Amino acid sequence: MTVSRALRAPDTVSEDTRERIRDAIEKTGYIPNRLAGNLSSRHSDVIGLIVPSLRNSLFAETIQAIADNLGKAGFHVLIAESGHSLEVEETLVLAFLSQQVSGIILHNTAHTPRIRAILTKADIPVIETGDLTRDPIDIVVSYSNFEAAKAMTHHLHRRGYRRIAFVSLATETNDRMRQRRSGYLAALEELDLKQDRQLILETPEGLSGGRDALVRLLDLKKRPDAIFCAGDVLAVGAALECQRRNLRLPEDVAIASFDDLDILDHLVPRITALRLPRREIGLFSASILLQRILKLGGGVIAKDLGFDIIQREST
Amino acid sequence: MTVSRALRAPDTVSEDTRERIRDAIEKTGYIPNRLAGNLSSRHSDVIGLIVPSLRNSLFAETIQAIADNLGKAGFHVLIAESGHSLEVEETLVLAFLSQQVSGIILHNTAHTPRIRAILTKADIPVIETGDLTRDPIDIVVSYSNFEAAKAMTHHLHRRGYRRIAFVSLATETNDRMRQRRSGYLAALEELDLKQDRQLILETPEGLSGGRDALVRLLDLKKRPDAIFCAGDVLAVGAALECQRRNLRLPEDVAIASFDDLDILDHLVPRITALRLPRREIGLFSASILLQRILKLGGGVIAKDLGFDIIQREST
DNA sequence: GCTTTGAATGATATCGATAACATCTATTAA
DNA sequence: TTAATAGATGTTATCGATATCATTCAAAGC
Numbered sequence: 001m002t003v004s005r006a007l008r009a010p011d012t013v014s015e016d017t018r019e020r021i022r023d024a025i026e027k028t029g030y031i032p033n034r035l036a037g038n039l040s041s042r043h044s045d046v047i048g049l050i051v052p053s054l055r056n057s058l059f060a061e062t063i064q065a066i067a068d069n070l071g072k073a074g075f076h077v078l079i080a081e082s083g084h085s086l087e088v089e090e091t092l093v094l095a096f097l098s099q100q101v102s103g104i105i106l107h108n109t110a111h112t113p114r115i116r117a118i119l120t121k122a123d124i125p126v127i128e129t130g131d132l133t134r135d136p137i138d139i140v141v142s143y144s145n146f147e148a149a150k151a152m153t154h155h156l157h158r159r160g161y162r163r164i165a166f167v168s169l170a171t172e173t174n175d176r177m178r179q180r181r182s183g184y185l186a187a188l189e190e191l192d193l194k195q196d197r198q199l200i201l202e203t204p205e206g207l208s209g210g211r212d213a214l215v216r217l218l219d220l221k222k223r224p225d226a227i228f229c230a231g232d233v234l235a236v237g238a239a240l241e242c243q244r245r246n247l248r249l250p251e252d253v254a255i256a257s258f259d260d261l262d263i264l265d266h267l268v269p270r271i272t273a274l275r276l277p278r279r280e281i282g283l284f285s286a287s288i289l290l291q292r293i294l295k296l297g298g299g300v301i302a303k304d305l306g307f308d309i310i311q312r313e314s315t
Numbered sequence: 316m317t318v319s320r321a322l323r324a325p326d327t328v329s330e331d332t333r334e335r336i337r338d339a340i341e342k343t344g345y346i347p348n349r350l351a352g353n354l355s356s357r358h359s360d361v362i363g364l365i366v367p368s369l370r371n372s373l374f375a376e377t378i379q380a381i382a383d384n385l386g387k388a389g390f391h392v393l394i395a396e397s398g399h400s401l402e403v404e405e406t407l408v409l410a411f412l413s414q415q416v417s418g419i420i421l422h423n424t425a426h427t428p429r430i431r432a433i434l435t436k437a438d439i440p441v442i443e444t445g446d447l448t449r450d451p452i453d454i455v456v457s458y459s460n461f462e463a464a465k466a467m468t469h470h471l472h473r474r475g476y477r478r479i480a481f482v483s484l485a486t487e488t489n490d491r492m493r494q495r496r497s498g499y500l501a502a503l504e505e506l507d508l509k510q511d512r513q514l515i516l517e518t519p520e521g522l523s524g525g526r527d528a529l530v531r532l533l534d535l536k537k538r539p540d541a542i543f544c545a546g547d548v549l550a551v552g553a554a555l556e557c558q559r560r561n562l563r564l565p566e567d568v569a570i571a572s573f574d575d576l577d578i579l580d581h582l583v584p585r586i587t588a589l590r591l592p593r594r595e596i597g598l599f600s601a602s603i604l605l606q607r608i609l610k611l612g613g614g615v616i617a618k619d620l621g622f623d624i625i626q627r628e629s630t
Numbered sequence: 631g632c633t634t635t636g637a638a639t640g641a642t643a644t645c646g647a648t649a650a651c652a653t654c655t656a657t658t659a660a
Numbered sequence: 661t662t663a664a665t666a667g668a669t670g671t672t673a674t675c676g677a678t679a680t681c682a683t684t685c686a687a688a689g690c
Binding site (some may be wrong): 316 | 677
């Protein structure tokens with residue numbers, strides 16, 4: 001008991017004992033068993049984090065911010081990958097709850113009804129970060145995919161483009177993509193541009209996905225004058241293919257990206273993009289989570305961290 | 316007790332009881348407490364994984380392979396980031412051991428003496444994956460950074476280059492970078508090329524790092540005819556800067572990369588690179604780990620998964 | 631008919647730390 | 661001098677699952 005105290009609340013133990021304990025720990029190589037500790041104290045120092053994919057380096061910044069911040073407070077982050085599957089997500093959430101995590105962060109905002117029910121009942125903070133959803137399970141910290149896509153479409157319109165194509169990843173399993181497409185469509189509506197089915201594409205992820213989408217769009221009889229690549233590295237793939245074909249950006253075709261990857265600023269010409277608060281999302285999520293866990297109140301339910309349009313030479 | 320059995324070994328429980336238990340679980344929303352389970356059974360289903368950085372998408376593939384494979388076997392992966400600091404690594408390893416992980420995977424091969432000692436005594440499998448180190452703590456699954464860098468340098472020599480520059484990230488905190496540099500130097504030696512201090516550079520990570528290194532090398536009175544970028548996205552940064560300056564690859568300068576990032580195959584011209592068995596490392600590590608944990612023997616200590624040189628137009 | 635066997639289920643102690651309460655000692659107040 | 665108080669340490673029960681041993685009961689074998 002005294003050892004337990006010496007480790008968790010050193011001031012409640014005398015200087016002398018503390019030293020003896022320190023020596024003994026050194027000598028025996030004692031490492032506390034936190035499973036037992038957590039079981040006994042009924043709360044763990046582990047936070048569960050589920051992302052759709054780790055390959056996508058975009059999440060890395062958010063993850064890093066979360067892990068850094070929680071780490072400072074003595075928490076650990078259990079990261080898992082759902083692979084964009086709601087069933088896998090369900091399995092993972094259950095596994096996390098089994099591990100008695102004291103908080104869960106999900107990038108997804110679409111969930112199975114079962115998970116919604118379970119998480120609502122679970123007495124731990126749950127944060128969703130992928131989109132500014134209207135009905136969060138508990139807390140949502142994000143930007144609005146809908147508004148961001150809409151804003152970029154308006155921006156392209158202001159720059160003079162009238163046939164704006166929209167390229168996304170598969171919307172079937174990705175609610176964020178659906179939101180972005182809705183934002184794009186809403187903007188067209190507001191601008192009295194009529195939507196052209198041929199200009200709305202889905203493509204596999206990766207550079208090849210972006211390249212293929214570009215090729216398909218260039219093959220159209222009525223080519224677009226601007227292409228809004230709303231996911232992952234699609235814009236990079238498209239831009240590099242333009243380079244290969246000696247198309248001039250933005251004269252022959254304009255390209256804009258949803259995410260501001262480093263490389264967009266290094267290409268020639270540099271690519272217009274949305275800057276999303278990836279890091280801020282991580283920081284804010286971590287601090288809200290801590291507030292909740294440590295019962296410091298904190299009744300925030302929805303936090304909109306906004307976005308910026310970064311105009312560059314490609315549009 | 317019967318419930319516990321029904322969940323872990325259903326065949327030892329009668330059809331009837333099993334069904335009643337299933338109903339009860341459904342009705343009450345019971346979620347087993349795996350902390351208690353692990354404490355009692357004295358082994359956990361969690362594996363600890365420490366990587367230097369998550370931002371570097373290179374690790375993503377290895378991580379994914381590990382998590383996928385261990386996930387299938389019912390294990391979970393606790394991922395943490397050391398930020399290239401040995402002290403942080405030490406803290407993380409201790410935290411993992413406290414969590415009673417049943418295995419640890421480290422990307423680093425350089426460790427504090429304390430960690431080496433603790434991990435050697437710890438009665439769990441420890442896998443190192445970053446380099447084919449000579450004295451693994453327990454198991455090492457990797458390719459040889461030394462041999463890979465040496466092979467690429469030889470390859471450049473065979474292609475006719477004689478002033479080969481070597482660009483890496485900071486070697487101070489990164490043992491893999493040191494190994495690569497040693498490999499490069501060993502090749503020079505074997506080739507009777509004399510080493511030129513001006514051609515050996517360290518640069519910060521990221522595209523700008525690569526760009527800056529290129530600029531510094533081009534500013535030399537005696538320019539290199541080939542540049543071997545041995546880390547992260549340095550080669551991409553360098554290649555893009557060449558593009559901006561209208562330098563022809565490989566006529567004006569050749570560029571080779573240590574890692575085969577997707578984008579290297581999409582640039583014009585495409586960049587020569589080493590293909591490293593990132594995914595295979597993950598797969599192999601996971602299966603060795605499982606073998607060890609499940610006591611299926613498996614005495615492998617060092618596994619060299621090799622590498623390939625992919626010759627493209629940039630050299 | 632009685633023992634044997636095995637499948638199914640139950641009872642108990644335990645994993646290692648901690649919450650809650652108890653005890654002890656030295657110091658201060660009355 | 662005695663009671664009160666606070667600081668330090670010790671005791672006990674507990675968290676929830678599981679290893680282990682015990683029990684029950686029905687079918688099978690002699």
